[in-house]
Amino acid sequence: AQSVTQLDSQVPVFEEAPVELRCNYSSSVSVYLFWYVQYPNQGLQLLLKYLSGSTLVESINGFEAEFNKSQTSFHLRKPSVHISDTAEYFCAVRPIQGAQKLVFGQGTRLTINP
């Protein structure tokens, strides 16, 4: 079985400041890792994913996440945030073998203040 822990339920930051949203996971098997973003009253959109290869993955809007196998972490970072980044962010894992279903963390609400 898998579990995902997002260490912060809420993260307030000022515009143009850097941010890190933390994600740790537990799994007895190898997993793929994902970050999704949810804007108010909408579904989830894929932000980025790690399947294999380079442990640093990037999104088109400036976010990046690094897979750290020894620490079982997949933290999300952005060097300079914008008001439009205000949303809820979900970390998720999915086993490479076996049942193909996502297991989510509880979410982190990112609030950007002007």
Add this chain to the structure above:
Amino acid sequence: DGGITQSPKYLFRKEGQNVTLSCEQNLNHDAMYWYRQDPGQGLRLIYYSQIVNDFQKGDIAEGYSVSREKKESFPLTVTSAQKNPTAFYLCASSIGTHGNTIYFGEGSWLTVV
């Protein structure tokens, strides 16, 4: 446009009534999923289907039922046996297995009064 369509967006029902949420996708995806979202709890898997005419229970299947008669459709019925049905319900789909991205619909709000 290709995508996942959930309907209705908002639904109110009286306690004790069954209600069915629709999910249709035109992405030609094999796998479909239903998740429930509650504040502070993330998303929890209700049911999933990897192929037509087959589906499996997720982590919180009690009080729900599904069918998968067509590849593009995966309706969810919230029955009167579901003790706390008020929630945001998200349908999703993916091509199949092995790391393929899971795409989500816009969600349906169900309020039981």
